[in-house]
Amino acid sequence: MKNNNVIEVENLTKKFGNFTAVNSITFEVKKGEIFGFLGANGAGKTTAMKMLIGISKPTSGKAQVAGFDVFTHPEDIKKNIGYMSQKFALYDDLTVKENITFFGGIYGLSRAKIKEKRNELVEELGLQDIVNELVGSLPLGWKQKISFSIALLHSPTIVFLDEPTGGVDPITRRQFWEMIYKAANNGTTVFVTTHYMDEAEYCDRVSIMVDGKIEALDTPKKLKEKYNADNMNDVFLKLARG
Amino acid sequence: MSISVQHISKSFKKVTAVNDVSFELKEGELFGLIGPDGAGKTTIFRILTTLLFADKGTATVAGFDVIGDYKEIRNNVGYMPGKFSLYQDLTVEENLDFFATIFGTTIEENYELIKDIYVQIEPFKKRRAGALSGGMKQKLALSCALIHKPKVLFLDEPTTGVDPVSRKEFWEMLKRLQQKGITILVSTPYMDEAELCDRIALIQHGKILQIDTPQEIIKHYPKKIYDVKADNMYRLLESLKSFEHHYSVYPFGEFVHYTDKREDFNPQELQQYLATKNHQNIKIEITKTTIEDTFMELAK
Incomplete structure (x- = not known):
């Protein structure tokens, strides 16, 4: 694995019976990059992502994430990545503080470290007033920001975000992206899926999956040039419509 | 007026979900409720489809009062909730047939209305609804909401989590339904979809921020x-x-x-x-x- 690649994928394939959900995809993601992983519903994004985070075994091909092989070391991958699912996955009936402590413990951080991280997080997100509130009572935008911060709690090399901003209001959506920029600026690699095409523009590079294959992969600027499109929405429509 | 909402409020325990909301839809209008999760859109839908009582205010749909005439409303509206609510273990065809029967009609009688949409899922008509992809579920749900030829169609976030291609196709379908004279109230968190509506209400924290045509709303923006x-x-x-x-x-x-x-x-x-x-x-x-x-x- 090249030094500055956090993901290296070669001919990665996943079949369910006769159905090929992911069809021989090849790409790499560099350290500190914001990588947008786009595609229509059913194109195979979630299946590909599940293989990369070590919870689904590929049928064939090769893949390394954060220096570990997805076939032989899925447990090491899980310890070294952050993951935020499109479905909210914090505990609604624990407070913000309790959730942070709980996930810190899961990732094996020491008590002192958890406390330090928690204070940092409270300060940064301005959580002072809600740190003792049940997470279930918070608005969606807050939940998503807290989920993202918790996914970064153990300082992973890479964080996977699966549609983190679906349904979130436009202001919070932008605050969320500023958090992503900040994480990337600090050297964390960000792998993100979204259906908002303006968000695709915020990525350093973007791949577009169509029927299990990666049909395009480049910077938003080059993709727009190549497909003679004004924006990423047009690129997406041209590609995914065939 | 096809829909009339006057000073509707609704609270759940401490939370005011809908706060003194009023708006009206003309017949055949495509009207968008635009706002993020938690803005109160679903509560408004549930009140108008007679599934929930408002604490305050009045509302009529297709000329019927949401409380006094709830049965008439249920016969005259189609409702596609945000959460997929069809029978997962019935097939595509069985679901559609079920909804037609409930409303005392048949698939054949109103086939013309759903044809455009239904042909896209017809190849899978023997498949159980639970095994459909997101886009296909959405088309089936819309077909079921239309099978009794409703006067008013309620679509609660039909495109949330849907990719840009399917979203575009879905809006093209809505435009065709509108041309058939159906009044449509649709909600969405996607601001770009607002521009496809005749008029929109921008809503947040249960309050309407502004109601107008998309063009007028843009015109009122105060800055360069x-x-x-x-x-x-x-x-x-x-x-x-x-x-x-x-x-x-x-x-x-x-x-x-x-x-x-x-x-x-x-x-x-x-x-x-x-x-x-x-x-x-x-x-x-x-x-x-x-x-x-x-x-x-x-x-x-």
Whole structure:
């Protein structure tokens, strides 16, 4: 694995019976990059992502994430990545503080470290007033920001975000992206899926999956040039419509 | 009026979900409730489809009162809830047949209305609904909501989590239904879809921020918006936010939308400021206002 690649994928394939959900995809993601992983519903994004985070075994091909092989070391991958699912996955009936402590413990951080991280997080997100509130009572935008911060709690090399901003209001959506920029600026690699095409523009590079294959992969600027499109929405429509 | 909502409020324990909301839909209108999760959109839908009582206010749908005439309303409206609510273990065809029967009609009788949509899922008509992809579930749900030829169609976030291609197709279907005379109330968190409605209500925290045609709403935006671009987006945002005259700074696709506090703002001055901050390839251009800009300004 090249030094500055956090993901290296070669001919990665996943079949369910006769159905090929992911069809021989090849790409790499560099350290500190914001990588947008786009595609229509059913194109195979979630299946590909599940293989990369070590919870689904590929049928064939090769893949390394954060220096570990997805076939032989899925447990090491899980310890070294952050993951935020499109479905909210914090505990609604624990407070913000309790959730942070709980996930810190899961990732094996020491008590002192958890406390330090928690204070940092409270300060940064301005959580002072809600740190003792049940997470279930918070608005969606807050939940998503807290989920993202918790996914970064153990300082992973890479964080996977699966549609983190679906349904979130436009202001919070932008605050969320500023958090992503900040994480990337600090050297964390960000792998993100979204259906908002303006968000695709915020990525350093973007791949577009169509029927299990990666049909395009480049910077938003080059993709727009190549497909003679004004924006990423047009690129997406041209590609995914065939 | 096809729908009339007058001063509706609804609270759940401590939370005021809908706060003194009023609006009206003319017959055949395509009206959008535009707002994020938690804005109160679903509560409004549930009140209008007679599934929930409002604490205050009155509402009529297709001329019927939501409380006194609830049975008539149920016969005259189609409702597609945000959450997939068909029978997962019935097939596509069985679901459709079930809804037709409930409303005392048949698939054949109103086939013309759903034809455009249904042909796309007809090849899978023997498949159980639970085994369909997201896009196909959405088409089946719309077919079921239409099978009794409703006067008014309620669509609660039909495109949330749906990719741009399917979203576009879905809106093309809505336009065709509208041409058949059906009044449509649709909600969405996607601001770009607002521009496809005849009129919209921008809503947040249970309050309506503004109601008008998308064009008028855009026209009322008080400031000039500039597209700003430079090589490093993160640094650009930081620099713009520390510029003392900035009014708002929001990432917008490949640009940052910038507005200035002053009436007599000169973009040249910003250009110079960014240059002193060592930004490369700076571009500043005046740009068009979008619904999303307006929403953010009203929601501030």
